[in-house]
Amino acid sequence: MLEPHSNIHFGAESFAKFRDATMQNEIAILCDSHTVEHCLPVLLKDFSHLNNAPVLVIPEGEANKNLDQVSKVYEELLRLNLVRNSVLLNLGGGVITDLGGFAASTFKRGIQYINIPTTLMGMVDAAIGGKTAVNVNLFRNIAGVFAQPLSVFIFPKFLETLSKVEIQSGWAEMMKHALLTSGQAWEAFQQYDTLQSPPDALIEANARFKESVVNSDFHDQNRRQILNLGHTTAHALESWNLQQNLEIPHGFAVAAGIFIEAELAMRIGTGLSSGECREIQQYISTQFPKVIIEENSVDKIISLMRNDKKNKQQITFSLLESIGMPLIGIEPDEAYIRAAILHYLHA
Numbered sequence: 174m175l176e177p178h179s180n181i182h183f184g185a186e187s188f189a190k191f192r193d194a195t196m197q198n199e200i201a202i203l204c205d206s207h208t209v210e211h212c213l214p215v216l217l218k219d220f221s222h223l224n225n226a227p228v229l230v231i232p233e234g235e236a237n238k239n240l241d242q243v244s245k246v247y248e249e250l251l252r253l254n255l256v257r258n259s260v261l262l263n264l265g266g267g268v269i270t271d272l273g274g275f276a277a278s279t280f281k282r283g284i285q286y287i288n289i290p291t292t293l294m295g296m297v298d299a300a301i302g303g304k305t306a307v308n309v310n311l312f313r314n315i316a317g318v319f320a321q322p323l324s325v326f327i328f329p330k331f332l333e334t335l336s337k338v339e340i341q342s343g344w345a346e347m348m349k350h351a352l353l354t355s356g357q358a359w360e361a362f363q364q365y366d367t368l369q370s371p372p373d374a375l376i377e378a379n380a381r382f383k384e385s386v387v388n389s390d391f392h393d394q395n396r397r398q399i400l401n402l403g404h405t406t407a408h409a410l411e412s413w414n415l416q417q418n419l420e421i422p423h424g425f426a427v428a429a430g431i432f433i434e435a436e437l438a439m440r441i442g443t444g445l446s447s448g449e450c451r452e453i454q455q456y457i458s459t460q461f462p463k464v465i466i467e468e469n470s471v472d473k474i475i476s477l478m479r480n481d482k483k484n485k486q487q488i489t490f491s492l493l494e495s496i497g498m499p500l501i502g503i504e505p506d507e508a509y510i511r512a513a514i515l516h517y518l519h520a
C-alpha cells in the first residue's frame with residue numbers, strides 16, 4: 174500500500190477520489206497526439222463529468238518537449254481564461270507530465286495540475302516527484318521547476334494500448350529501482366518478462382519507491398540523486414540522438430546508461446565487483462535493444478555530458494558501490510568515461 178500521506182492514488186479503488194478531485198474545479202485536459210486518441214476516450218468513459226472539459230493537444234514525442242509547445246499551451250490556457258484555482262489534467266507519458274507540469278506551474282505563477290500517467294515510464298517514474306521540465310535546443314530538461322502535482326492517479330489499464338517497445342522502456346526504470354534497493358530485489362526483478370506489462374502490485378511498489386526517495390529529499394540535494402543512476406550517460410545519448418533527428422525511448426537510453434556506468438564504477442573502483450558488473454551488463458544485453466554509438470561520436474557524447482545540469486566541477490555520476498548500495502556525486506576522470514563507453518560499443 175502507498176504511504177498514508179501519499180498523493181498517489183492507484184487503480185479502480187481510487188475512482189471516487191478522482192471524481193472528487195476533478196468535480197470542484199475548472200479542468201482542462203492536456204494530451205499528445207497519441208493519448209488523445211488512445212487514452213482520452215477511456216478516461217471519458219469512466220468519468221463522463223469531464224466530457225465538456227476543454228482538451229489541449231500537442232504533437233507526440235520528445236522533440237516536442239520544448240518551449241514552443243509550452244507557449245502554445247499558455248496561449249490556449251489564456252484563451253480558455255483559466256484562473257489560479259483551475260486544474261490542468263496531464264494525460265500522457267513523461268513528455269506530457271513533464272511539459273504539462275511545467276506549463277501549469279509557471280502559468281500565472283502556478284495553477285494546480287494532476288498527472289494521469291499513461292505509459293509504464295510515467296506510472297513508475299516520470300509522473301511522480303514534481304520535477305517538471307522541457308528541453309532547450311539539444312539540452313535535456315534545462316528549463317524546469319520543482320512543483321508537486323496535486324495528485325497522481327495511476328490506472329494501469331491505459332497500458333493496454335501501449336506498444337511493446339514503450340512497455341520495455343518503462344521496465345528500465347524499474348530495473349534501476351531494483352539495483353538501488355538490494356541484491357534480493359535485483360534477483361526478484363530478473364524473473365519478470367520485460368515484454369509484458371508488470372503486475373499491478375509491482376507498478377504500485379515502484380511508484381511507492383520513487384515517492385519515498387523523493388519525499389526524503391524533494392529538492393534533490395542529496396538522497397534523491399541516487400535516482401540519477403544511468404542518467405548522466407542516458408541524457409547525453411538522448412541529446413546526441415535528438416541532434417540527428419533520431420529518437421530512442423528514454424528507457425533504452427537508461428539501460429545503456431546503467432550498462433556503461435556499471436563499467437565505469439568497476440573501473441574507477443567504487444567497490445562494484447566485476448561479478449556484479451558483468452551480471453548487470455549481461456542482463457541488459459539480453460533484455461534491452463542496444464543503442465547504436467559510432468566510435469567517432471564518443472567525444473561528442475562526452476562533451477554533451479559536460480553540459481549536464483547535475484554536474485559539479487566535472488561530469489558527475491551516481492554510481493553503485495554494490496547492488497543495493499548507491500553512491501552520489503562521483504566525478505571520474507574523463508579517460509575512464511571514454512573507456513566505459515568504448516566497452517559498451519564493442520560489447
Ligand SMILES: NC(=O)c1ccc[n+]([C@@H]2O[C@H](COP(=O)([O-])OP(=O)(O)OC[C@H]3O[C@@H](n4cnc5c(N)ncnc54)[C@H](O)[C@@H]3O)[C@@H](O)[C@H]2O)c1
Pocket residue numbers: 205206207208211212233234235238265266267268269271291292293294295298299300301302303304305314331332333334335336339342422423424
Ligand atoms: N520528471 C521526471 O522525474 C521524469 C522521470 C523519468 C522520465 N522523465 C521524462 O519522461 C519522458 C519519457 O516518458 P515516456 O517514456 O512516457 O515517453 P512519451 O511521453 O513520449 O510516451 C511514449 C510514446 O507513447 C505514446 N503513448 C503514451 N501513452 C500511450 C498509451 N496508453 N497508448 C498508446 N500510446 C501511448 C506517446 O504518445 C509517445 O508516442 C522523457 O522526456 C523523460 O525525460 C521524467
